[in-house]
Amino acid sequence: MWALVQPWYGGRLDEGWRGRSAEEAQAILDGIGLTGEFWRLV
Amino acid sequence: MSALEALDWAVRTRVYRGFAETGRAPEVARIAADLGSTEHRVRAGLTRLFDAHEVAVHEDGSVWMANPFSAVPTDYPVRTPHMSCWANCAWDALGVPAILGTDGWTRTRCAESGAELDFGVEGGALVGDDAVIHLLTPLRDAWVDIGFT
The missing domain is CATH 3.15.10.60 (Alkylmercury lyase)
Incomplete structure (x- = not known):
């Protein structure tokens, strides 16, 4: 879970945060091996 | 994401900064004063931020969640x-x-x-402690009922 949480919340305090697309979020999930249907965003 | 206006993003930043610094959500009046805006405009911005899944708000328009903060x-x-x-x-x-x-x-x-x-x-x-986190809601549905999620 820690491996997910770090990239998931990284950068969200930045003043320049402008949201994250579904594709970008999916890349985080895929990158740590969360590839099942439960984790599909796109 | 681009549907949000500059003020909306400023409101979001102020909400997150408030949580990060104090552990509590800033009040709408405080956000408006800090940004030189009005409570009406801040509430409208918070509504748009809710629609964009950036901040959750209560029915009265106050801040409820800015994930991970409550x-x-x-x-x-x-x-x-x-x-x-x-x-x-x-x-x-x-x-x-x-x-x-x-x-x-x-x-x-x-x-x-x-x-x-x-x-x-x-x-x-x-x-x-070792533990298992049981997630009930598929991620794509997280904001259908963010309180339950």
């Missing part, structure tokens, strides 16, 4: 070196030290067994 008490209190706050769930209890880049500790109870659990992050690594 404006209301939850079963997941988080202590950090400089403040204490509430997280929305077990995932977010780890999200607080992640977003802050600090240590953070949570004492709660297992939702299934009721056993006490202490866990957190120290020096960038997980510490404390």
Whole structure:
């Protein structure tokens, strides 16, 4: 879970945060091996 | 994401900064004063931020959640070196030290067994009791009912 949480919340305090697309979020999930249907965003 | 206006993003930044610095959500009036805006415009911005899944708001227009932070008490209190706050769930209890880049500790109870659990992050690594986080809502549906999620 820690491996997910770090990239998931990284950068969200930045003043320049402008949201994250579904594709970008999916890349985080895929990158740590969360590839099942439960984790599909796109 | 681009549907949000500059003021909306400024409101979001102010909400997150308030949580990060104090552990509590800033009031709408405070946000408006800090940004040189009006409560009406801030509330409208918060509504748009809710629609964009950036901030959750109560029916009265006040801030409810800016994930991982919660404006209301939850079963997941988080202590950090400089403040204490509430997280929305077990995932977010780890999200607080992640977003802050600090240590953070949570004492709660297992939702299934009721056993006490202490866990957190120290020096960038997980510490404390082993546990399983049971997520009920598929991620794509997280904002259908963010309170349940």
